[in-house]
Amino acid sequence: MSASLSYTVEDFDKTIPCKTVLTVGRDKNSDIVLVDLMVSRNHAMIRRIGHGDYYLIDGGSSNGSYVNQHRVTMPKLLKHGDKITIGGIDFLFEQEVTIQSDEDAMVMEDTIVHDTPEIKKITIIVADIRGFTSMSEQIPIRALTRMMNTWFNQVSDVILKQDGIVDKFIGDCVFARWEADEDEVTTIINALEAAELISEVTEQLNNDFTELTEKLHIGVGINTGAASVSTGVDNSAMGDAVNVAFRLESATKMLGKDIVLSESAYRHFPEEYWKDQEQKIRVKGKRDPVRIFAIDFDVLPRLIKKMKASLKK
The missing domain is CATH 3.30.70.1230 (Nucleotide cyclase, GGDEF domain)
Incomplete structure (x- = not known):
């Protein structure tokens, strides 16, 4: 199941797809580079486990990583709509949810099976x-x-x-x-x-x-x-x-x-x-x-x- 992180930096809206491992930090080699002194060089990562479980993993950063305003001390399983805070940046975690309409009854039936x-x-x-x-x-x-x-x-x-x-x-x-x-x-x-x-x-x-x-x-x-x-x-x-x-x-x-x-x-x-x-x-x-x-x-x-x-x- 695909997922992404959406955030705003310097008035620009960005959406980054979550791959098997997505890294966040000040280091220039991070997938998401944040120029913020509150952010550590290798601050955090999102890692996919199995088919569709995404975990936020803090790298032992000085200022911590937060999910819905709670500091993460061990890998945290993310849910659609979770707010992740790293430094001064808020990320929205979005995960694909399939919704079938009444018009797709046949498709829905196949999906249920x-x-x-x-x-x-x-x-x-x-x-x-x-x-x-x-x-x-x-x-x-x-x-x-x-x-x-x-x-x-x-x-x-x-x-x-x-x-x-x-x-x-x-x-x-x-x-x-x-x-x-x-x-x-x-x-x-x-x-x-x-x-x-x-x-x-x-x-x-x-x-x-x-x-x-x-x-x-x-x-x-x-x-x-x-x-x-x-x-x-x-x-x-x-x-x-x-x-x-x-x-x-x-x-x-x-x-x-x-x-x-x-x-x-x-x-x-x-x-x-x-x-x-x-x-x-x-x-x-x-x-x-x-x-x-x-x-x-x-x-x-x-x-x-x-x-x-x-x-x-």
Whole structure:
């Protein structure tokens, strides 16, 4: 879905289309160059994730970036009509919205059919930074903004590298997925590799940001199951399988483990890893206990290697 930024500078009205990455700042190489001392050289960017989600990412600027008068401290999902303020300039974010008239009944009917959600088997990963809320209150806002933008960009790249789809970012949490209709095992491997890489990205932040008062680490939930996936521009997954993945991530805190997987996911592991180590836990929204298996990140290299070897046989 296409989007654009409209703004006025020196009495000239301008509209700039949003591409995959649109940069804003004083630097002459920025896509939108603002000659304003309140604007940093590399002030902010708008990055498209997936088919039509656009996020405003502040670059840790001195004076901040604002959406609807609220300062952005972590990547902010933009909506049609949002007002973005950078320095002394106000931008209007506009995103294409398709409206069909009564005269286009046939076209509208086709569109409705096209946008009807599909039921697909998917592998889901939910990764969340633990203790983020308390930590965010203890470090300077500029450092927090730079840190979260680094995490956002690198985690997005990790998911894409592993052939996944970033469904959405929710604060300090990423929800991503792989279609598993044809090759479930490969999607489980991809999810495990993504979890390992996201953990490495998060660990690196501990070295790069000396302002941190506590060590950052993540919890991960992985589930495989049927979900309703919209086929329109939203392209988001919903349903019980998604909800369970979020609950499994929450369970990592209770279990004191890095990763919690559902039975539909860990059953693809070599049996030696999970035999006699399964557990049953209660999760919100499920009447019966859910069978799970929990592991730590240090197990992943050997496990992934063994699963890949089994695929070649």
